[in-house]
Amino acid sequence: MKLIQQCKLFFREGNSDKVYEIDLCKLTNGEYLVNFRYGRRGASLKEGTKTPASVNQQEAEKIFNKLEQEKRTKGYQTEEEINIPLPVLNHLDKNTLEGRILLRLQDAVENTQSFKTTWKTSRVIWKAGELGITKAAPYILKLASKGDDFQLYASIWAFIQLKTVEAIPFLKTAALQIKQKDHVRWLAYEGLFQLMEEGEDLNEIKRKCFTLLPETLQEVIKEGETNATFHFYSLQIEQKLALEGFSAFYLLSLFNPQWNKGIQAIIEQIPFIPPYFKTIRSLYKLAQIRKDYTILALLSYRLEKEDPMYTRRASLDPDGYPTHQYINSIGEYLNIGKELRGKNSRVAFSHNTKYYFQQNSVTHLIQLGTQKDGKDYIKLAINQLLQYTEADYTAKIKQPPQQYGMYSYELRQYLFTSIEYAECSKAYLLSSILFGNDSTRMLTPKLELIHSKTYEVSDKWYYNVNNVRPYNPENKATKKESKEEKGLLSTLKNFFSKKETIVPETISQPESTLTEVSQRTELYPEHWDAYPEAYIQLLMMGKMNLIHQFAFDRLQTHANYDAIKKRFSLEDIIQLLQNPFEIPQKLGYQTLENRKQEFEKLPNYMLLLLNVSHQPTLTWASRTISFNRSFYLENAEALIALLFNNQEFLDTWIIEQLEAIRFNEATTKEIVEQTIQKLILLTDTPAHNILAKKTIQRLKIVAKNQLASLHPKIISYLLEAPLGMNALLASEIIALKAQANENIPISLCVEFIQNPLQEVRYIGLDLLQKASEIDIQTHWNTVLTLLQHDTAMVVQTVLNLGLRPSLASQLQSTWIQIVQTLISKPAFEGSHSFIINQLEAYKAHLQYLEPNYLLQVLFANYRDVQIEASLWLYAYPKTNTFTLRQIIALAESELLAVRQWVWQYYENNIERIKKEKERALSLVDSKWEDTRTFAFQFFRTQFEASDWTTETLISLVDSVRDDVMQFGKELIMRYFTEAQGHQYLIALSQHPSEVIQLYVSNLLKEYATDSPEKLEQLDFYFRSVLFRVHKGRITKERVLDFLIAEALKNEKAAHYVNGLFSYLSATSALQDKARFILALSQIQDCYPQMDSCLILNS
Structure with missing residues (x-):
């Protein structure tokens, strides 16, 4: 078992002198234990463990830190902390602010009361750190863990301000505590980073902080992908996700300065709404304590400029009124106090919060201004003004x-x-x-x-x-x-009226270096005058005229103004002249007036002056170079600088210089190579495209012959480059090659024509028109894609090319592409009308247009296209190639002219219509009434009895349209024959129409009498008629009479009728029910042996 980490804590109060030791131990199997010992100092310590079973490292560290925090809360401290002697306050001057602060801290430690008024301990601790009272550190160490979260936060803040190295163990505990609040944890880490010296202990803290980043971000950082790191957070903002670990990322930027610009970019886009605002608050305080004035100024500026999420009118007190308020950005009424106290609050950054941060930013500035050395004030003020x-x-x-x-x-x-x-x-x-x-x-x-x-x-x-x-x-x-x-x-x-401040000593400056400050409006003018280089920085980097005016006025009245101007380097002068604002240019030109001889000796600096926007400077520099052209423009580098000059004021002058210079071949070749390399590397921005256009025009003056001899690979590099204007140079080079009789690929011509730049399109069109007939014929399908170009000139050129005799064999392909263009969305306003107007010559070649493509144009979604296609239809020479299905489809056209063409076709092709009558009859079902009227008349007059079949006539009757059904009925009645009667009876009996059912009733007696089998075949018809309520009474009477007569004549028929009437008698209306019962009784009388649903009473 190996000891990994140990913490020894002590508690001394009155007669109590206790010790508590905590060990973090590693077992051989990679598991961990947390053991502890406790007792009186000097006596045998009792032992125990917090891990009955071994745990992993993460769990063990969590238990270790939690146990240490518990003991610290009870007053335990490390040996270094507990042995720090408390200051002796016997001779303390209670009339000073420092004396009162120390006495209040002593009261808090000893639980006494020396003042009538009571201050919160956290407030006293914060004030001690703010005033830099180093004697307060021992008291704060004893009080840090004994209060609320704000007292802990204030203590950590004070330790950093007072640079209390003895607090490092305490800060470690606060930083590593698992359940610690984030804002406390981040401040504790910042304290460790500022107070710890370089070494393994600090590296371990860095590693701990690094683990607080998202795992994905950790992997990206380890791989060294800095851009991907910032893309990670940008993506989180786009997806409205919380910026997980961003505060830790900012803390670690202290050791990774290459992250700073990316962090600024992220802060510039963070919205001031939940869940981001907690991160904003944390970063603001961290930047203050770190003296990171760049980030602090950016945050202060945004806090001032951003609109608050809401203006709070609701009370935060649960018992107050009103507690609810409507939030526009959320669209709900919310309990503001409850929402703000919640972990995942949906509201943040009220107008009160905005005002607080604005006032805090000004307060912090003033605190820095009251310091003896105003360097920090000037740094923050400059960064703030630059926002x-x-x-x-x-x-x-x-x-x-x-x-x-x-x-x-x-x-x-x-x-x-x-x-x-x-x-x-x-x-x-x-x-x-x-x-x-x-x-x-x-x-x-x-x-x-x-x-x-x-x-x-x-x-x-x-x-x-x-x-x-x-x-x-x-x-x-x-x-x-x-x-x-x-x-x-x-x-x-x-801001300080209720607080006693320590008056700073006057900054010792020679009398000659300070200007009169009594009448000046800015805060702390003495600090500004002590650092006059601040004025220069504002003039060079400021982005507001008011700030430039302030800096320029103060600089001019400064006692050392002349000496300061002499310290300007030539680069500084150029930077001032390149500034887009007038006042920095004015200062730059004033300085230049006294330094012209220095510039005249240095060609490179003279060429740099040609890039400034200050016209007097440009006039002087251009005149000076013109007088001694051979000196200033003797090499390729100088000429390239002229090619890339972006000052409109010098455009004519540059052309004159380039035309006046004679270049040798080596110089010209170098100019071409370097110019193309620079153009390829430019990004695609509007400014770069304007510059590139000028450069290309100038390059043609310098190296027209060399451009024509460039390798084709250079063309592909230019076309693949991100800058769009490079296509112009590529097309110019190709045009020069064409003049030298080189064969230009048609695909390259088409690519130029499709370029968005007008100049490139014109070159492409010119090259296409001059291309050989064989090349155009070979690649005609590629050229035809240009018919859908968004420029009328391009479309017209292609259509004119299509009429060349050499392309007669391609007319079918040309028509296909024309059709595809006309039925597609217009490429430009009025494109369809424009193309139609250009097609007059093509109408002589309609035989190359296939019928299916003509139909596509006739049914296009655009009216003008349909009208033009209808004219083609009348002139179309291949109408016989239309299928009858296609002709009938044309009858559905919205254009009357097209429908009339169909009518005309029917009248002129009667034999074909008769031959394909089953398909041709579909015309009667047209959605257009005029077409149906024509069809009825046509089939009445042009068709005879021999042209009709029973099936054809029945199909007409089966139509869903009433007029078509009546037409079918009319034809059946006209061409009816005895031989077809039975077929009509069976087929028409299935029809649901009352009219047809009435007509079928006329056929019953003639074609269904004495035939019981037919009765069952007509079952649907009988039921359909007899089930009708209050409809078809005549038909119904005829059917009833027929069925009763058949039932009384034939027993088999009677069986069918008996079953049908028995069913109907139970469901029909009263009027019909009596008739059914009477019929059933007649059948029963005729056939007594037959089963019946009737029970007759004697």
Whole structure:
């Protein structure tokens, strides 16, 4: 058994002096035990175990940490902690803030009360850490585990602030405790990372922290896939999943600075809603304690700019009212207090939380500003100002009075208010930094900055400039107003007004280096002047004119301004000139004026000046280079810089320079190679495409002949590159090759035509039209795909090519593609009409259009296409190749012209119609009434008795359409013969129509008399007729008379009729039932031996 970890804890209070030892031991089989010993110090210790059976390592560590935490909660400490002597407070000055803090801590340890007022212990501990009172550390060590979670959190925070190395064992326990709250755990890890020295112990803590990351992320990090790491968290945000382990990931970034940019990118996209906001709060405090001013500034900026999730109006008190509030983003009424106390709260970041963080950010800035060395203040202030962009700027504006006034019961008039908002009124942090000493600014309860409020009163409820008069609030109104709006300077001072602060020593600076600061509006101007390089950083990296103006004004009035300008490197000057804002450019040009000779000696720097956006600089640089072109543009590198220059101001000048220079072949070849390499590496952005277009035009001037001789592989590289504009260079090269009589593949021409760039399409079309007839014929199917192009010019070109004599053998393929294009969705607006207009010459070649493709166009989903196809139909030379099924399908067309063509076809092809009459008869079932009318008339007049068969006529009667059924009945009656009577009787008896059933009743006596077998064949007919209620009375009477007559003539028939009537008598209406009973009695009288359902009374 091997000892892996041991913890010795001691408890000393009064006469009690106890010890508690905990061992984590490893067995030979890889299992673990947790044993303990306890007793009085110096005496024999009793032994015990927390693991009756061995457990795995994870479970053992959990038991070990839990046991240690239990003992610490009861007051046990390590030997180092318990032996830290408490400071002697006998000569303590109780009138100082430090003395009062120490005395309150002593009271908390000894459970005494030296003051009339009571402070929470956690508040005292936090204040001790805030003020840097190192003497408080022993007290805090004894109090850390004896209170609530906030007392523990405040103690850890104080240990980090006071750099209490003796607290490392305590921090380990807090960090490794399994059931520890996350915000406490993360702060404990941060304390360990800051206080522990490099070594195996620190590496072990790193490994413990690393295990808190998701397993997937651990594997990605071990593989070194940094981008995949950030993709993991970006994906979690997209899928609205909690950022598991992101706080631990941020903690470990202290040892992995390459993660910092990725972490910033993730923070920029984290939404301020559950379940992300807990992570935001944790990161904010960690960044504060770590002095990670980049992350802290970013979080502070977002906390200021993000809209709150909701404005809380509900009470958090369970007994308060109201407790519920409707949350728009969720769409429900929620108990806000209960929701916030829940583990998986659905609400976060209320307006109160937003205001708290805004005020906390300003408070933290001021705390840094009160330090002796203002370096931390300047670092945070710079990072904070760099977050703002010109989009955040709001001008000074006076809001006019509301249209409707607010009635004042005190004045008995309507009150109208006008507010004058300050510059950047909603940027509280920016205003605090740049205008913290501006007494004219007042802070509203919503943390907005205003200059003044003016009031007007009127007897009218609506605002009318002629009916209002000024009003100066006095007495209560003035007092109330003074509470609501305070000067920004007094507000900032009031953060410490109730607390005694330690006055920092004045920063010792030579008198000559400091400017007069009494009239300056920014907070802590002495710190800014002590670090003038901060102004330079703001000018170079700032993204707001207001910030540039502040930095430029302060820099110009600085005592060492001239010396500072002399320290600028040439790179610094170029960076200022490249800045898109006017003020940095102005400073850069002022500096350049005194350093021109240095630039003129260095061609590379002169070429860099051609990339700035400052026109005076461009004018001077271009003129200087023109005067000495051979010096500045002597090598390929300089010329490539000109090719890739993106300043529109210099476009004409660059063309002039390139046309004036004569290049040797070696230089030209190098220019071409390096230019193409750079173009291939560019990403596909709008800016890069504009630059590439210019570069390609310039490259043609420099190396037209060399481009024509490039290897075809270069073309494929350009086409495969991500930058879309590279296709233009590829097409230009191919065009040059074509001019040199090289054979260009048709597939490449088509690829160029399909390119989204107009210039590339034009080149592709030109190349296609100049291609050889044999190549076009061989690859015609490839060319035909261009008929579905989204450009009219391309479609027209292809259609014109299709009419070439050399492509006559391809007309069938051409028609097929035309049809596919016309029945497909239009490639551009009016594309179908455009193609139709281009097809006039193709109508002479309709014989190459197959019937099934013509039908596809006739039934297209587009009206103009159908109309055009109907014209083709009348001119179509192969109508005899249509099947009758296809012709009948055309009869269903919505176009009358197409239906008329079908009628005409029937009239002109009577013999075919008669030959295929079974199929041709389908015309009578058309959905169009005009077609059915034509069909009825056609078959009446053109067909004779010999053209009809019994089956054909019966099929007409079986139609579901009434008019078709009547037509069939008409024909049967016209062409009826005695020989067909029996067949008609049996077949038509199955018809459900009353009309047909009535007609069948006429056939009964003639074709069913004296034939009992036929009665059973007609069973469906009899039942259908006799079951009808209040319908078909004539038919029913005829059937009854017929059946009774047959039953009385023949016993076999009587058996059938007896069974049928017996069934019907039990189900029929009263009127028919009497008739059935009478008939049954007649049958029984005639055949007494036959069974009957009737019981006759004598």
